[in-house]
Amino acid sequence: MAIASSAGGVHGAGVLLSGLGPHLRVPVFLVQHLDPRHRTVIAEVLSRRTELPVKLAEHGERARPGTVHIAPPDRHLLVGPDGMLWLSDSALVHFVRPSADLLFESVAGAYGPRAIACVLTGTGCDGAMGVDAVKSRGGTVIAQDPETAEFSGMPQAAVGTGAVDFVLPLEEIAAVVRGLVEDKRQ
Template identity: 55%
Template sequence: MTTRLPDPGERADVVLIAASAGGIRGLGTLLAGLRAPCPVPVLVAQHLRRERETQIVRILTRTSTLRVKLAADGESPEAGTVYVAPPDHHLCVEKDGELSLSNAGRINHARPAADPLFESAARVYGPRIIACVLTGADGDGARGVEAVKAHGGTVIVQDPASAEFYGMPEAAVNTGKADAVLPLEDIAAALNRLLLPR
């Protein structure tokens, strides 16, 4: 496994998480391991079916001590809250830090997709960002990973060997930009060390 995470004293202002197939289970595991109080907002792009009402907030709330909600257009993200992109909308971060929702075209056959979230957040937060790529069956997130690293951010990728679907994490690893490639169960601990240094 590659590991070159920054010193915990270096500040992060936001955590991004991207997932697709198998992602709700993966998100549940990761969020359950995050210690409170979480000092930053967590923004999530999970591929969701648009033809039915999503239960993702209810499901993730069962496992996490953090507040979980669907992101709303124009709201300012708050520390300790998990903002999930709603079905059929890309979640982005605007220059003033507010969240925005877009129904622009699908990316990697998905809306919401990881790349718009990662790319827009990287432009706003620069090096003060930690981006995580979890299980998924396509290559979404790879372009976003490159954007995060180009702006000096930190990238953690689920080890493809531990992923329910390896496509997304493998594509992220293949960019050569991952700071750490970890089993799913170890990602929350890595985030806790970065966000809540002892």
């Protein structure tokens, strides 16, 4: 499962992660746009809101089920077909690094119809191209309801693609994800 957020996203990701429970059987990948000039404490902050292990992703590590892997500031996070994580400092995408689009495209390639992409609060349009990739490979796309998002840009851009399967208030997303994870394991 891949999550993307920007402005207001630490709170949004915290709410979503807290609702997933301690026994999630899939890895979670998170792109949160952060200021690269400061040391990040996002893993520590989010680990207080979920029972799942939370860590900054490391280049060359294998994705672990039930673990939240966060893209480090100023590094793109990609997932290979073998579940290997790759960090890249390649060019900005839509003025940002890490890019939700690149994460979503890699998750679509790695997991195909088992992929779940979720776009939360944020400004700009990061994630909109990536949700198309997830949908085209048979995956499922969820967007936070732009009406309830702190910043509507990213979820609205995702909804505008026509590739979104569920548009939900933040508090309802975790329950849908848990159901999808169980369904996709069958």
